[in-house]
Amino acid sequence: MAELMRNPRVLRKAQSEVRAAVRNKCRVDEEDAQGLKYLKMVVKENFRLHPPGTLLIPRETMQSCEIAGYSVPAGTRIHVNVWAMGRDPDIWDRPEEFFPERFEEAHVDFRGLHFELLPFGSGRRACPAIAMGVANVEVVLANLLYCFDWELPEGMKEDDIDMEETGQLVFRKKVGVS
Numbered sequence: 001m002a003e004l005m006r007n008p009r010v011l012r013k014a015q016s017e018v019r020a021a022v023r024n025k026c027r028v029d030e031e032d033a034q035g036l037k038y039l040k041m042v043v044k045e046n047f048r049l050h051p052p053g054t055l056l057i058p059r060e061t062m063q064s065c066e067i068a069g070y071s072v073p074a075g076t077r078i079h080v081n082v083w084a085m086g087r088d089p090d091i092w093d094r095p096e097e098f099f100p101e102r103f104e105e106a107h108v109d110f111r112g113l114h115f116e117l118l119p120f121g122s123g124r125r126a127c128p129a130i131a132m133g134v135a136n137v138e139v140v141l142a143n144l145l146y147c148f149d150w151e152l153p154e155g156m157k158e159d160d161i162d163m164e165e166t167g168q169l170v171f172r173k174k175v176g177v178s
């Protein structure tokens, strides 16, 4: 929601999509949310910039190996910094910009097969609840946009929104959206 408040163009586009697709109902359900292509890109863009598990869960190498010219001994603790990967200019064009349309052409998924976007990790210890996690985010966001109109408090501008994050294993916005 904070990114949408900072990017009113994206907010309006996602809201128009959900309001055009779902008519004469009180709520958006899971089935309705499946068809919301733009909203899905908004969620994906959010996972790129704000992965809740910024360093995934620490791993330990079972045997020594070499990665990109670095030798990594057995028993080394590994952190995968998906937060930094999501903002790496060698991977993403204008990485700091919240621009869901970047996924229109790029077939990058977040289920662990495309290593540039790993909000749920990858491999046999990846998040087992991807479907449930994504469904929850998409359906709740769709309802927030379907049921309510959103605007910043009187006198506040987009750039005034504090986007600082805080956490330990799981990160969230430091200052709530209010």
Ligand code: HEM
Residues within 6 Å of the ligand: 051, 052, 053, 056, 057, 058, 118, 119, 120, 121, 122, 123, 124, 125, 126, 127, 128, 129, 130, 132, 133, 134, 137
């Ligand atoms: C948007 C929501 C969620 C996100 C972004 C997320 C992200 C993650 C990440 C990054 C990991 C570590 C993967 C790795 O190190 O490779 C993980 C592991 C895990 N997640 Fe999730 N998760 C979400 C929702 C959930 C939900 C709803 C549940 C349970 C109902 C869940 C259960 C677990 C469990 C049990 C593990 C540990 C798996 C293992 O070590 O084998 N997650 N999740």
